[in-house]
Amino acid sequence: MSSKPKPRLRIPRGTRDFPPQEMVKRDYVESIIRQIFERYGFRRVQTPIFETFELFALRSGEEIRSKMFVFSIDEGEMVLRPELTAPICRMIASGAIDLSAKPLRLYYIGRCYRYEEPQAGRYREFWHAGVELIGSPHPEADAEIIALAVDVLQTLGLKGFVLRIGSLDILRGFLYDKEVPEEVRNRLIGPLDILSSAIDKLRMYRDKLATGNPLDKNELMDLTRRCDELRLWYEEEMRKALTGESPIPVEQLKAVEPDPRLYQLTELHKSGQYTELVGFIDAAIEKLKQARRLRWTFYGITYTDDRGNQIQYQLPADVADRLLAMLDLRGSRETVFEKAQQLFHDSPNALKALDRLQEMLDLLEQHGVCDYVVDLSIARGLEYYTGMVFEIDFPPLGAQKQICGGGRYDKLVEEFGGPPLPAIGFAFGFDRLVLALELSGTSLPSLKRADVYVIPVKPDVLPYAIRVTKALRTAGLCAEMSLLRRRLGKELSFASDAGIPFCIIVGPEEARQNLVTLRDMRAQEQQRITLEDAIRIIKSRT
Numbered sequence: 038m039s040s041k042p043k044p045r046l047r048i049p050r051g052t053r054d055f056p057p058q059e060m061v062k063r064d065y066v067e068s069i070i071r072q073i074f075e076r077y078g079f080r081r082v083q084t085p086i087f088e089t090f091e092l093f094a095l096r097s098g099e100e101i102r103s104k105m106f107v108f109s110i111d112e113g114e115m116v117l118r119p120e121l122t123a124p125i126c127r128m129i130a131s132g133a134i135d136l137s138a139k140p141l142r143l144y145y146i147g148r149c150y151r152y153e154e155p156q157a158g159r160y161r162e163f164w165h166a167g168v169e170l171i172g173s174p175h176p177e178a179d180a181e182i183i184a185l186a187v188d189v190l191q192t193l194g195l196k197g198f199v200l201r202i203g204s205l206d207i208l209r210g211f212l213y214d215k216e217v218p219e220e221v222r223n224r225l226i227g228p229l230d231i232l233s234s235a236i237d238k239l240r241m242y243r244d245k246l247a248t249g250n251p252l253d254k255n256e257l258m259d260l261t262r263r264c265d266e267l268r269l270w271y272e273e274e275m276r277k278a279l280t281g282e283s284p285i286p287v288e289q290l291k292a293v294e295p296d297p298r299l300y301q302l303t304e305l306h307k308s309g310q311y312t313e314l315v316g317f318i319d320a321a322i323e324k325l326k327q328a329r330r331l332r333w334t335f336y337g338i339t340y341t342d343d344r345g346n347q348i349q350y351q352l353p354a355d356v357a358d359r360l361l362a363m364l365d366l367r368g369s370r371e372t373v374f375e376k377a378q379q380l381f382h383d384s385p386n387a388l389k390a391l392d393r394l395q396e397m398l399d400l401l402e403q404h405g406v407c408d409y410v411v412d413l414s415i416a417r418g419l420e421y422y423t424g425m426v427f428e429i430d431f432p433p434l435g436a437q438k439q440i441c442g443g444g445r446y447d448k449l450v451e452e453f454g455g456p457p458l459p460a461i462g463f464a465f466g467f468d469r470l471v472l473a474l475e476l477s478g479t480s481l482p483s484l485k486r487a488d489v490y491v492i493p494v495k496p497d498v499l500p501y502a503i504r505v506t507k508a509l510r511t512a513g514l515c516a517e518m519s520l521l522r523r524r525l526g527k528e529l530s531f532a533s534d535a536g537i538p539f540c541i542i543v544g545p546e547e548a549r550q551n552l553v554t555l556r557d558m559r560a561q562e563q564q565r566i567t568l569e570d571a572i573r574i575i576k577s578r579t
């Protein structure tokens with residue numbers, strides 16, 4: 038009779054197991070984060086691992102369903118939380134926290150879930166570590182939040198990170214002055230963020246090739262995929278335009294006609310024609326912008342007005358052009374502000390927002406944070422952001438280089454039914470942060486088995502060995518007692534292989550005299566002494 042084959046159980050895609058040698062690194066990084074957060078006066082909170090689907094759909098719309106783990110129970114539709122800002126705002130709005138002691142300084146470290154295609158640096162189960170500062174509308178709050186994020190990275194010893202700072206207040210102020218409806222203003226954030234992210238990745242590939250470095254396999258595939266998606270859109274739109282189904286004129290569509298080099302990317306890369314690829318990517322960036330402009334100005338943005346009517350708002354060409362020009366405003370503070378003032382010269386609210394950002398940067402520099410890039414292309418992708426936004430990148434991570442992001446969201450608590458409360462926060466992508474520290478060569482602790490290994494040489498001495506082990510632990514030492522009854526030679530070899538610096542050997546004579554034999558594994562020396570002396574020696578040498 039044949040035995041039934043054992044099932045091969047696999048870990049779900051996009052999740053990971055963390056063995057002890059990995060957890061010791063993660064625990065260390067978490068301890069530093071907690072220490073710095075609490076040094077700034079933040080106190081830890083915790084929210085459920087799942088929330089109502091409505092909590093996240095309220096601001097991001099029904100379309101986020103496909104990006105989350107949604108399930109139904111007797112109370113309705115639930116979702117594994119994709120982030121923690123909304124749950125904390127829900128908690129505040131529900132009255133669970135005393136609001137009289139504003140500003141509230143809250144922090145969290147917890148698991149989050151998104152139903153996305155797993156790739157290097159992106160998982161379906163991941164950890165966020167972040168803060169929320171609730172109750173201050175002033176720029177000093179923005180400055181302190183950014184300074185806190187930088188302080189964490191500097192304390193961890195991470196070098197080579199890039200801090201980028203922008204402001205959605207400028208974008209929102211410009212659109213308000215151009216009389217763009219509020220719901221349209223909100224719905225522009227997502228597409229802008231997607232476009233900005235795509236352009237950022239293409240620029241990264243371009244810069245890598247421009248310095249003579251080849252793209253890796255995944256980068257080349259990503260470059261091809263992004264450009265091929267634009268090709269497919271163009272071909273479908275051209276087909277519709279020729280049959281009168283598309284509102285976009287054929288002549289304007291030709292601005293995004295595919296570059297023939299698209300079909301030769303692999304060959305060009307393999308033959309080292311990097312200059313040719315740099316030119317191709319520069320052209321692709323402009324075509325991406327033009328494709329978005331055509332969608333905005335001809336198809337428009339669909340939203341529902343106060344009466345429940347579906348409105349298709351076509352963005353004025355001038356407004357679309359300036360939004361796209363805004364994506365290029367990144368660099369030094371002086372250069373970006375000069376160009377931004379020219380771009381938004383006729384928008385009083387955008388100019389006021391620029392002044393507020395200037396004031397915040399002045400305060401940030403008082404915190405000692407002077408190394409940053411002003412980047413007005415940052416959109417963050419979530420509609421609830423209202424003011425200053427920032428991101429921190431670690432370029433060696435490649436396409437998934439962002440390790441921190443956040444900004445101001447002054448209306449979210451109120452939208453969840455709470456009082457009007459200005460707020461600002463950020464979150465570290467904990468998994469990417471640990472990876473960044475490893476890639477940068479930052480010293481992280483390695484797994485330590487124990488300070489001392491207690492070896493009872495016979496079962497008869499187990500009671501005494503247990504008392505010795507307990508005393509060692511009570512004294513604050515990490516003590517492990519053998520549980521396998523192996524020969525003394527094997528036990529000593531095990532301790533040596535495990536890197537345990539000391540062994541305490543307990544035999545009948547030690548038990549009778551109330552002593553222990555302490556063996557220094559590094560010096561290969563041993564002595565029979567009192568337990569108190571053994572504890573003192575171990576503590577002095579570990």
